[in-house]
Amino acid sequence: MKVVLVDNGSLEPAAHEGLRAAASALAAALRVDVEAVSWKHSDRIDPALLGSGPARTLAPWVRSQVSAGEREFLFVPFFISPQGAIGSALRGDLGRLQAETGGFEFSFAEGLADTPALAAIVADRIAEAASAHGLRRPAVVVVDHGGPSRASAEVRDRVAAGALAALGERVGTLRTASMESPQGAGFEHNRPLLADALRGLGAGDVIIAPLFLLPGRHAGPGGDLERIAADAEAASPGLRCRFTGLVGSHPAAIEALAASVAAVLRAGAVP
Numbered sequence: 001m002k003v004v005l006v007d008n009g010s011l012e013p014a015a016h017e018g019l020r021a022a023a024s025a026l027a028a029a030l031r032v033d034v035e036a037v038s039w040k041h042s043d044r045i046d047p048a049l050l051g052s053g054p055a056r057t058l059a060p061w062v063r064s065q066v067s068a069g070e071r072e073f074l075f076v077p078f079f080i081s082p083q084g085a086i087g088s089a090l091r092g093d094l095g096r097l098q099a100e101t102g103g104f105e106f107s108f109a110e111g112l113a114d115t116p117a118l119a120a121i122v123a124d125r126i127a128e129a130a131s132a133h134g135l136r137r138p139a140v141v142v143v144d145h146g147g148p149s150r151a152s153a154e155v156r157d158r159v160a161a162g163a164l165a166a167l168g169e170r171v172g173t174l175r176t177a178s179m180e181s182p183q184g185a186g187f188e189h190n191r192p193l194l195a196d197a198l199r200g201l202g203a204g205d206v207i208i209a210p211l212f213l214l215p216g217r218h219a220g221p222g223g224d225l226e227r228i229a230a231d232a233e234a235a236s237p238g239l240r241c242r243f244t245g246l247v248g249s250h251p252a253a254i255e256a257l258a259a260s261v262a263a264v265l266r267a268g269a270v271p
Contacts, residue, residue, distance in 0.1 A: 001072040001073065001074055002033075002035055002065060002070055002072070002073045002074070003030075003032055003033065003034045003035065003074045003076065003261060004034070004035045004036075004037050004073055004074065004075050004076065005019065005022060005023040005026055005034055005035065005036050005037070005076045005078050005257075006037050006038065006039060006058065006075050006076065006077060006078060006090070007019050007038050007039065007078040007079055007213070007214065008038070008039050008040070008041075008079050008086050009038030009039050009040040009041035009042040009057060010038070010041055010042060010214070010216040010217065011041055011042070011044055011045060011216075011217065012045075012215065012216040012217055013045050013046075013049040013050055014214070014215045014216065014220065015042070015214045015215060015216035016036075016038065016042045016045060016050060016055045017050065017051065018213075018214040018215060018248060018249070019036045019038065019042075019078060019214065020036045020051075020052060022036075022078060022248060022253075022254060023035065023036035024036075025254045026076070026254055026257055026258055026261070029254060029255070029258035030258050030261055030262060030265075032261075032265070034076070035056075035061075036056070037056045037057065037058055037061050038055060038056070038057050038058070039057065039058050039086070039089075039090050039093070040057055040058070041057070042055035042056075042057055043055050043056065043057040043060070058090070058093060058094075058097075059093065059097060062094070062097050062101070062104075063097070063100075063101060066097075066101040066102075066104050067101075070104070071103075071104045071105060072104065072105045072106070073104065073105070073106040073107075074106070074107055074108075074109060074261065074264060075090075075094075075106060075107070075108050075109070076108075076109045076111075076257055076260070076261055077090075077108060077109070077111035078111075078213055078214075078248065078257075079111070079213060080111075080112065080113055080118075080144065080152065080155060080156075080211050080212070080213065080247070081111075081113050081149070081151055081152040081155045087111075088149075091108075094106055107264070109257070109260040109261045109263075109264050110260040110263075111257075111260070112213075112247070112253060112256055112257065113155045113159075114260070115256045115259075115260065116162070117252050117253065117255070117256035118155075118159050118162075118247070118256075119158070119159045119160075119161075119162025119163050119165075119166065120162070120163075120166060120252060121247050121250045121252050121253060122142060122159055122160070122162075122163040122209055122211070122244075122247065123162070123163040123166035123167050124250065124252070125209055125244035125245050125246075125247070125250065126140055126163060126167060126171065126207055126209050126244055127167065127170060128244065128245065129207045129209075129242050129243070129244045129245075130170065130171070130207060132242075133205070133242050135205050135207070135242070137169065137170065137171055137172040138171060138172060138204075138205045138206060138207050138242075139171075139172050139173045139174075139175075139201055139204065139205070139206040139207070140163075140171050140172075140173070140174040140175070140206070140207045140208075140209060141174075141175055141176070141177050141194065141197050141198070141201075141206060141207070141208050141209065142156060142159065142160040142163065142174065142175075142176050142177075142209045142211060143176070143177045143178065143179055143194045143197075143208060143209065143210055143211065143225065144156040144176075144178055144179070144210075144211040144212075145178065145179050145180070145211075145212070145218065146178025146179050146180045146181045146187075146190040146193070147178075147181075147182070147190070148182055148187065150189045153178070153189035153190065154189075155211075156176050156178075156211055157176055159211065160174060160175075160176045163209070171207075175192075175197060177192050177193060177194040177196070177197040178190035178191070178192075178193055178194065179193070179194050179218060179224060179225060179228070180193065180224075181193060194208070194225065194228050194229075195228050195231065195232060198228070198229065198232035198236075198239065198241065199232060199235065199236065201236075201239060202236055202238070202239065203236055203238030203239050204238065204239065204240070205240045205242065206239065206240070206241055206242070207242050207243075207244060208225065208229060208241055208242070208243050208244070209243075209244045210225055210243065210244065210246060210247075211247065212225075212246050212247065212248075213246060213247050213248030213253070214246065214248050215246060219246055220246065225243070226243070229241035229243070
């Protein structure tokens with residue numbers, strides 16, 4: 001069996017390096033080899049910008065593994081909501097690869113959204129940011145990417161409620177938002193957008209807690225979330241936006257995933 005930490009993929013070298021670091025930490029926790037593979041995109045990163053050679057993406061990597069005789073894979077989702085649009089599309093791709101290659105077995109370990117760890121991580125990140133900036137009962141916005149799946153929004157809202165319960169009086173208002181949304185009707189679960197949520201706050205300190213695992217085009221330094229926050233501050237000079245650290249680099253994220261994989265291995269799927 002191959003144990004595979006799989007993310008959505010990104011054109012940003014920092015995102016794939018983050019995936020590799022997480023896979024290495026997971027392997028150390030489990031004492032099992034863990035492969036770092038992106039669903040899409042990452043193989044377009046210039047290998048010279050990566051410390052350990054070219055990034056691997058799902059379809060060609062699975063084909064090469066099956067050709068070499070591998071027939072069993074355990075995928076560990078390194079994205080927020082395995083039941084969302086990305087998770088569904090990933091499973092669809094694996095089904096097509098099964099038919100194309102003549103068959104292999106695959107399963108998924110539970111992701112972070114299936115454990116209590118995600119809300120606890122977000123609460124800890126918020127508390128860290130409040131302490132670092134000397135903030136007392138700041139407003140908080142928990143923001144996800146936004147997309148077509150209501151399941152992802154349900155995860156966001158559940159995590160935000162859990163974080164608020166853990167933080168209690170240490171924060172003021174806590175609301176949720178999405179970075180972006182598809183156009184048209186039927187996507188109310190993405191409302192409000194982050195830009196609108198920040199505009200509604202008007203002034204004062206706000207902690208933005210991104211439900212993102214890795215830095216890339218959207219989260220982290222120079223990403224879309226920072227641009228949205230900067231635009232909001234420019235429009236409301238009394239507004240001061242502070243970001244939490246990302247979810248994927250928190251030690252509890254690896255601990256939760258390691259426990260999830262260990263449960264599968266104990267059940268009899270031993271590499």
